[in-house]
Amino acid sequence: MDNITLKDLLLATEGRLIFYKDINQQISNVSVDTRTLKEGDLFFALKGNNFDGHNFISDAIKKKCSGIVVSKLSSSILSEFYSDLPAVIFTFDTLEALGKLAQYYIEKLSPTVIGITGSNGKTTTKEIIYSIFSSVYPTLANPGNYNNLIGIPLSIFNLKAEHKFCILELGISFKKEMDKLIKITNPSVGIITNIGKTHLEFLLTEENVFEEKKKLIDHAQVGIINIDNKYLNRLNYNNKTIITFSTENKYADIFADNIQISEELLEFELISLKYNIKTKIKSFISGKYNIYNILAAIAVSLYFKIDIEIIKQTLLNFKLPKMRMERIVLPTGTTIFNDSYNANPDSMITAIGDFMKLNNQKRKILVLGDMCELGDSSKVQHIELGKFINNFLITKVYLFGENIKYTMETLKNAKYFNNIDELVDDLKNELKPDTEILFKASRKICLERIIQKLCYITSSIH
Numbered sequence: 001m002d003n004i005t006l007k008d009l010l011l012a013t014e015g016r017l018i019f020y021k022d023i024n025q026q027i028s029n030v031s032v033d034t035r036t037l038k039e040g041d042l043f044f045a046l047k048g049n050n051f052d053g054h055n056f057i058s059d060a061i062k063k064k065c066s067g068i069v070v071s072k073l074s075s076s077i078l079s080e081f082y083s084d085l086p087a088v089i090f091t092f093d094t095l096e097a098l099g100k101l102a103q104y105y106i107e108k109l110s111p112t113v114i115g116i117t118g119s120n121g122k123t124t125t126k127e128i129i130y131s132i133f134s135s136v137y138p139t140l141a142n143p144g145n146y147n148n149l150i151g152i153p154l155s156i157f158n159l160k161a162e163h164k165f166c167i168l169e170l171g172i173s174f175k176k177e178m179d180k181l182i183k184i185t186n187p188s189v190g191i192i193t194n195i196g197k198t199h200l201e202f203l204l205t206e207e208n209v210f211e212e213k214k215k216l217i218d219h220a221q222v223g224i225i226n227i228d229n230k231y232l233n234r235l236n237y238n239n240k241t242i243i244t245f246s247t248e249n250k251y252a253d254i255f256a257d258n259i260q261i262s263e264e265l266l267e268f269e270l271i272s273l274k275y276n277i278k279t280k281i282k283s284f285i286s287g288k289y290n291i292y293n294i295l296a297a298i299a300v301s302l303y304f305k306i307d308i309e310i311i312k313q314t315l316l317n318f319k320l321p322k323m324r325m326e327r328i329v330l331p332t333g334t335t336i337f338n339d340s341y342n343a344n345p346d347s348m349i350t351a352i353g354d355f356m357k358l359n360n361q362k363r364k365i366l367v368l369g370d371m372c373e374l375g376d377s378s379k380v381q382h383i384e385l386g387k388f389i390n391n392f393l394i395t396k397v398y399l400f401g402e403n404i405k406y407t408m409e410t411l412k413n414a415k416y417f418n419n420i421d422e423l424v425d426d427l428k429n430e431l432k433p434d435t436e437i438l439f440k441a442s443r444k445i446c447l448e449r450i451i452q453k454l455c456y457i458t459s460s461i462h
Contacts, residue, residue, distance in 0.1 A: 006024065007024060009027060009042070015091040019086075020087040031044070037060055037063050038063070041065050061077075067087030070091075099180065102153030102184050103186070112164065116169050116191045117213050117216050118191075118194045120346060122171065123321060125193055126141055126168075130167050133167065133306070138162045139166070142155035147171035148171055148177075148181075149184075156168075168187065187216065189222045191296050192216065193292060197374070200374045217240075224242075224300055227245070247292070254298055257271055285325070286320075286354070289347070294315060323341035325338070334435045334437065343441050349385070352366065364392070364435075365430055368407070369400050371403070372403075382405075389407075397413060399417065428457055
């Protein structure tokens, strides 16, 4: 963090200062986890359903934190650390205070903020945009899945004065969560990749998902949207700049034509009447759905006048984040597509569809796990997945998890496991040079554990 003091903290959070030694004390970093806290960090004691940071205040003080932000403080802490007590700031809601400090800090440094949301493709789109922008401008992006009310503030605290752009993936699960994220980040550009069946456990319907996510475009000065999506093509604004992208509508501002997809390479012709561009795009990214992520990144890059040749070269060199259609060739010659980072009904169907369209004659095997956060619709969605898979000639389907067992009700040629080692023991017999395997499940299932075991087994044999 740059030039933030205890006085700034009080101003930002409207907290009450219980104890301090120097009101102008510098805050170098913020931590919410005493396991990674470093000397001099400011510790926020966050409270959740399954944890309470207030239980670890003594650990933070022992590690010589510069201050603690709390909503309660026991007398035992005061007596134990009386002579070594750091600054103590009281607030009724420490999570809200964390967000307020992040909001204060990002406003102080005032980078151009680009917010990205959508049911699928947020992280990949963010990473592509970051790769392009960081090759031209000092740019920060939130790491990994730091996309919620905790992760986004922690990401913002990594901003430096020299950063011109801040690329932020905004993830939501509840109603009004987007309002809070927008208040913290204040994005001037909003991107929505798509709207689909995600977070239905709490948002209940796709329409609610749409209403929540579109708030990003409502707020932003510039909106970048996928008009092939049945929800997003309803958006209509007269008071802001809207840039559209598509693989179906040639009148979109950014259009992909003549799409060609192989195991390793994705190619298409980029046509933009808005920017007077017609050129060939190549990228070593698997999956047709990734074209939308690329188009969104191209749209925002062209809006900020980044040269198309820089964009093309960056896309050619770009590598997908781990566990997102990550291509792995085992010593046996078997090709694995590791798409196990996350899953929902739309992304599952798209990934399987793209996998089956690969232009080769290889045996196809699916290893699938639960699609989580679907609430009351979970059973139906897993049953429908089985019906979809039946449309393809698939060698075998392996299922692992709890709700994925419902997929068995409509699925042919499938095996269900609730033990990873048993699944691996069966699957290892299918590892042949003429075989491709797609792994996909929600993050909670950690399906990559199976891949790790297969890699170990095959490297030991060969």
